[in-house]
Amino acid sequence: MITCFIRYEIDPFKKDAFGEYARNWGEAIPRNGADLIGYFAPHEGSATTAYGVYNIESLAAYEAYRVRLAADPLGRENYEFARRERFILKEDRIFLKNVSLPHAAKVLP
Secondary structure, three states: OEEEEEEEEEOHHHHHHHHHHHHHHHHHHHHOOOEEEEEEOOOOOOOOEEEEEEEEOOHHHHHHHHHHHHHOHHHHHHHHHHHHHOOEEEEEEEEEOOOOOOOOOOOOO
């Protein structure tokens, strides 16, 4: 399993548009084969940094997932929405593997 971290630089005056974009991916990403952890928008600190995070089995699975996502009607609409509204200024992807597993159980105070 690998985790894709997408770092976005967004227009701080279009955070609502990014929120709509994120909610759309909340539907399209899981139905096309990736385990969406979530999209995260600025809350405190930077007003321009946002993230999307999901798990996928392998880079080969990622390539097949990207093809399905591009063919998905909501996926196509969401790509077009981002292009048209220009709220994403920059986008970078990195694939990481969780090397700290297994974790201990969470202890509540």
